[in-house]
Amino acid sequence: MxxxxxxxxxxxxxxxxxxxxxxxxxxxxxxxxxxxxxxxxxxxxxxxxxxxxxxxxxxxxxxxxxxxxxxxxxxxxxxxxxxxxxxxxxxxxxxxxxxxxxxxxxxxxxxxxxxxxxxxxxxxxxLETLVLSILNHDSAIASAAARMVSASGGRRMIEMGSRRTHELAAPSSARAAYLAGFDATSNLEAVRRYGVPGAGTSAHAFTLLHAGTAVGGADGVGEHSGADGEHEAAAFRSQVEALGIGTTLLVDTYDITRGVATAIEVAGPELGGVRLDSGDLGVLARQVRDQLDGLGATKTRIVVSGDLDEYAIAALRAEPVDVYGVGTSLVTGSGAPxxxxxxxxxxxxxxxxxxxxxxxxxxxxxxxxxxxxxxxxxxxxxxxxxxxxxxxxxxxxxxxxxxxxxxxxxxxxxxxxxxxxxxxxxxxxxxxxxxxxxxxxxxxxxxxxxxxx
Amino acid sequence: MxxxxxxxxxxxxxxxxxxxxxxxxxxxxxxxxxxxxxxxxxxxxxxxxxxxxxxxxxxxxxxxxxxxxxxxxxxxxxxxxxxxxxxxxxxxxxxxxxxxxxxxxxxxxxxxxxxxxxxxxxxxxxLETLVLSILNHDSAIASAAARMVSASGGRRMIEMGSRRTHELAAPSSARAAYLAGFDATSNLEAVRRYGVPGAGTSAHAFTLLHAGTAVGGADGVGEHSGADGEHEAAAFRSQVEALGIGTTLLVDTYDITRGVATAIEVAGPELGGVRLDSGDLGVLARQVRDQLDGLGATKTRIVVSGDLDEYAIAALRAEPVDVYGVGTSLVTGSGAPxxxxxxxxxxxxxxxxxxxxxxxxxxxxxxxxxxxxxxxxxxxxxxxxxxxxxxxxxxxxxxxxxxxxxxxxxxxxxxxxxxxxxxxxxxxxxxxxxxxxxxxxxxxxxxxxxxxx
Incomplete structure (x- = not known):
């Protein structure tokens, strides 16, 4: 391998x-x-x-x-x-x-x-097969990616589809997406091999990891299993401490409104971003923007992900979305793999x-x-x-x-x-x-x- | 690479x-x-x-x-x-x-x-991404392949989709197809790495190569550019000499009836197979079977290929098809990549x-x-x-x-x-x-x- x-x-x-x-x-x-x-x-x-x-x-x-x-x-x-x-x-x-x-x-x-x-x-x-394999794959991804980039209206686009394509096709997909106008990729091999800028947020697993057992917070105060908010706060605090205030916190593991409140409570209004990975992203983006602004976090970016394709991206154009994370539809050529x-x-x-x-x-x-x-x-x-x-x-x-x-x-x-x-x-x-x-x-x-x- | x-x-x-x-x-x-x-x-x-x-x-x-x-x-x-x-x-x-x-x-x-x-x-x-990339890719291909194998009713199935997927996903696709019941692959790296049996026929390029210029036949008789049948005969003769009588000749570069006649003329009724890669494969398979039988080539197999998926394979079940060659739809998971x-x-x-x-x-x-x-x-x-x-x-x-x-x-x-x-x-x-x-x-x-x- x-x-x-x-x-x-x-x-x-x-x-x-x-x-x-x-x-x-x-x-x-x-x-x-x-x-x-x-x-x-x-x-x-x-x-x-x-x-x-x-x-x-x-x-x-x-x-x-x-x-x-x-x-x-x-x-x-x-x-x-x-x-x-x-x-x-x-x-x-x-x-x-x-x-x-x-x-x-x-x-x-x-x-x-x-x-x-x-x-x-x-x-x-x-050379027939080798030439065609490469051009057919990469052109399919780039062609889909270009439509997504057009649909995004200039917002930041992160490719995060590695898990939904062959492990060795993934770096090529990231390369093709970058070629077509994506800004960054989650795939580390694409970072290494092609110099595509890397990006990443956090997974639900990280929040869930902090559930179920006692957690020592950064302030040295122990928190115990119980309310979701406490686990989430522990996870957010840990992420901000390790990765800095510019990080993006995933706020939809439990209740989103509570998640956003916790995020700003923990990180302060300078928090880099919050990510939404499920639900009605348009409605949620507006609610979360209002909430963030109300908390003084007017610069905190909203990252959305979750089954986005060019149509979903276009449908979110009127919403206060700052960054799109695109996975499956990108690496599968959005219907034309x-x-x-x-x-x-x-x-x-x-x-x-x-x-x-x-x-x-x-x-x-x-x-x-x-x-x-x-x-x-x-x-x-x-x-x-x-x-x-x-x-x-x-x-x-x-x-x-x-x-x-x-x-x-x-x-x-x-x-x-x-x-x-x-x-x-x-x-x-x-x-x-x-x-x-x-x-x-x-x-x-x-x-x-x-x-x- | x-x-x-x-x-x-x-x-x-x-x-x-x-x-x-x-x-x-x-x-x-x-x-x-x-x-x-x-x-x-x-x-x-x-x-x-x-x-x-x-x-x-x-x-x-x-x-x-x-x-x-x-x-x-x-x-x-x-x-x-x-x-x-x-x-x-x-x-x-x-x-x-x-x-x-x-x-x-x-x-x-x-x-x-x-x-x-x-x-x-x-x-x-x-391990998340690596595990998912592999399982999501290989399971998608195997799941599509199994439906095709079921639809084929026990006929021989050759995977030939390498050119329609990432060059390094291709051997994995061949492996997954074989796992699901395909008999062979065109992909040489899958032969080497996984021991999948190799198979192959010939491309239109080989027949066309013999057009346009003088051709020295095996019998030493020069043939000159002109009628399609002469080029085709030269190409077929060359293939049979190099690869033996068990080879499969591609008969649809020009007129199929003429191609089949030429194939048996050149190779004799012991020819291994003929391949049809275009047209209404059901109708053509019946015509070609009748023609082959009439020429005494009752054992010559009919190989069909060209945009086959599980539905097309099933639709050919009543026809005298011996081997299916499946490409694009297989390596793209037949709609579910x-x-x-x-x-x-x-x-x-x-x-x-x-x-x-x-x-x-x-x-x-x-x-x-x-x-x-x-x-x-x-x-x-x-x-x-x-x-x-x-x-x-x-x-x-x-x-x-x-x-x-x-x-x-x-x-x-x-x-x-x-x-x-x-x-x-x-x-x-x-x-x-x-x-x-x-x-x-x-x-x-x-x-x-x-x-x-």
Whole structure:
């Protein structure tokens, strides 16, 4: 169970579907393996009713690519079903091709060629699963997160969904949420690995811990089991002493009004925040705000959590909420836990190829894309066009090429954007959507995509 | 980007929410950290309309627990926000308590105490996120997978969803699917790490690779770009030569009838299988079966894939399908990507504790559970009762205790079930459900749970 970059075992080569390697074996045997190919990643559609998607995971794809090598341990596994020549070929595997893609944090729409991988069939085909796993996961989370950030109206957003997703997906979810505009995460591995700011409050367990037995308060006065308020006061006092006055106290273990009174009694009106994790959060937030203000705690923030999604966040917009803590709905993509992107062979030795079976047609040929915008910055159209041809006419709009170089000759290009750069890119992208693009209701993609021939 | 057990860096200690460690700091400071506690894991409800859940991930929790230690790298991260005494305490951290739980593969219902973690507050509280992440993910996948296995009526099931989930969640998904009755996986890391049988067919890319340029066939006769059938024949010939006659050919890149004819022409009637990945799979399966039989390929299997979920699988039950390949819906829990289990403090120094805020009440006290069955094996009831009290009356039914020892004094007990044992346990559990429990339609939990006082 390893979780870290570093000096340990680091191969990503088995995060792969078996069929990629059996196709490789057949292609090596018939000599088609060395044909020059382009594979493109795109989503046929957005999740139901979504108006845009956010490309996320590109940086992680590049990291994973660097570790896509077959050591002895990996070779031993694939040798069980592959011919010896294929195993030997994999022993020397390093991706040597080129990759272009939408910048991490770019918005995307149905058919947007978000990644273009070029090289021999052999070196490209084996990357399918790894590339898709990363982009599909991270883009699903970032796309949901961006809607939540829009809905929050600029309030502070904390990602706290680690417990509702795979333990090793959790740091990636936190990264994707931060990319999309969240301010902080509860996940410590995301803090360590990606530098996402950490945050946290307290759990009901901490208050309950102080029930049932005698408690020595900070003032040395013993309190005994009995009224809930006493346990709560002991827990709050302990938390404030250990973590300082800026901490956030969880006030809904028992009665909330009593909890708020106790919190301010213990901490004073300079208390950093109180958290509400249950009940009608809108009604409660107003009551608690009034109560806090009445107690002189006018700066004490109200943190709300508990089954929040973008709709619940939007519904609380008129309420005196300062911070949203979002868990389950974020890490599960708010109903769309995967972005549904595919990795398709579109060109072989310069010739476009495409399958033609029903309902899953794809467009052949290596593509590029431009996004056209008004002077105001508002996007009006995305045009996907053959890479071999000229850029389409911009008709007086600003035209921006969407595919940027990511890998050349197997090596990541220099000066790739940081996570912070990509976060700015998302924020800028959301501002540039037509106004209806930020509506939470189900609708069509916010920007029409044209496929030029 | 590490993915393996082994000699490398292996700490799971940062797969944790920050608040667990700040609560720890406060509890160490006020001396409540050493109180004896029980934390229980349970689901308040099943996902909408589900009739049962499958406990999965228990084995992975025990592995992760062994690696829950703070090395210098982990300590450096937590030292940024924790007092020095807490950091020192974490340096020596090893879980020394006891864990009981439902056996991996056991069915569960709302309120089932699927894991019971006992020890000091300090040593238990820090495990919350890691335990929940694993159980919530794996149980969600296994619960969806079990419904698909039931719906398949005993046909072969291949998990192929890696590309639609986080790259490191994929092997765990494959493990959970296998646990629940799937036969094989496409994911090579799951093959390596968990011994799940591997499987795979071929992608459209392999056929398309053979389009557009001259192809040297196995017989030395060059074929040139032109008709689809020629490319397809070249691709099929290559695959059969490399992988043998038992391989499965993907016949829907172009025209399916033509594809099937080409497949048998190239491979002969002993061909292992053909795969259909698009279109109306029921209609196509019948047509293709007739065509194959007419060509003498009566043993050639029909593999279907493409957006299958339990409902689509059930709808194909009357059709001549031999193998189902399931991807997206499996790894996303078929609409329920997390099991929604929680980790709650229920007892402190022998005294039951419970929060009482609205809508999220929990039941205090350490619990056990028995399941009552008829002589026929059919479950009639689950009874959750106080661990301190006597087992409830079984009223003439067979009574089976559901919580089994998993960890004693911090060490896993001996003779823990293997993945194969747990797989048998699921199969047995599904047989023991009342008949309506296997219905796919939305309904109530198949077994009533009684909470005895």
């Amino acid at each position: 390893d979780i870290r970059d570093g000096d340990g075992v680091t191969s990503t080569a088995l995060l792969t579907d078996q069929y990629e390697l059996t196709m490789l074996a057949a292609a090596l045997a018939d000599d088609s393996a060395h044909r020059r190919c382009t594979f493109e990643v795109f989503a046929r559609r957005l999740p139901h009713g979504r108006r845009y998607g956010v490309v996320a995971g590109t940086g992680r794809v590049l990291d994973a690519l660097e570790h896509f090598q077959f050591g002895e341990a990996e070779l031993a596994v694939v040798a069980r079903f592959l011919p010896a020549e294929t195993v030997e070929w994999l022993r020397d595997y390093r991706f040597t091709g080129d990759i272009d893609g939408y910048a991490e944090g770019e918005l995307y729409f149905p058919g947007s060629p978000v990644l273009s991988v070029r090289g021999s069939f052999a070196e490209c085909v084996v 995967t972005a549904g992107m595919v990795y398709k062979l579109v060109e072989v030795d310069g010739v476009p190829v495409a399958k033609r079976s029903s309902h899953k047609e794809s467009r052949g040929g290596t593509k590029k894309a431009v996004r056209l915008s008004r002077d105001t910055g508002t996007i009006v159209e995305e045009i996907v066009y053959p890479a071999a041809g000229p850029a389409p006419a911009s008709n007086g709009y600003e035209a921006r090429e969407l595919l940027v170089p990511l890998v050349r000759g197997g090596k990541p290009v220099e000066d790739l954007p940081t996570l912070s750069d990509s976060r700015d890119h998302v924020a800028h992208g959301l501002i540039s959507l037509p106004w209806e693009g930020l509506k939470l209701s189900a609708g069509e993609p916010a920007v029409p995509t044209t496929f030029a021939n | 590490d993915i393996r057990d082994g000699d490398g860096v292996t700490s799971t200690a940062l797969l944790t929410d920050q608040y667990e460690l700040t609560m720890l700091a406060a509890a160490l400071a006020d001396d409540s950290a050493h109180r004896r506690c029980t934390f229980e894991v349970f689901a308040r409800r099943l996902p909408h309309g589900r009739r049962y859940g499958v406990v999965a991930g228990t084995g992975r929790v025990l592995d992760a627990l062994e690696h829950f230690q703070f090395g210098e790298a982990e300590l450096a991260v937590v030292a940024r926000f924790l007092p020095a005494e807490t950091v020192e305490w974490l340096r020596d951290y090893r879980f020394t308590g006891d864990i009981d739980g439902y056996a991996e593969g056991e069915l569960y219902f709302p309120g089932s105490p699927v894991l019971s973690v006992r020890g000091s507050f300090a040593e238990c509280v820090v 997390t099991a929604g289990m929680v980790y709650k403090l229920v007892e402190v120094d022998g005294v039951p504790v419970a929060k009482r805020s609205s809508h999220k009440e929990s039941r205090g006290g350490t619990k056990k559970a028995v399941r009552l069955s008829r002589d026929t094996g059919t479950i009639v009831e689950e009874i959750v009762y106080p661990a301190a009290g006597p087992a409830p009356a079984s009223n003439g039914y067979e009574a089976r205790e559901l919580l089994v020892p998993l960890v004693r004094g911090g060490k896993p007990v001996e003779d823990l079930p293997t993945l194969s044992d747990s797989r048998d346990h699921v199969a047995h559990g599904l047989i023991s459900l009342p008949w309506e429990g296997l219905k796919l339609s939305a309904g109530e939990p198949a077994v009533p749970t009684t909470f005895a006082n």
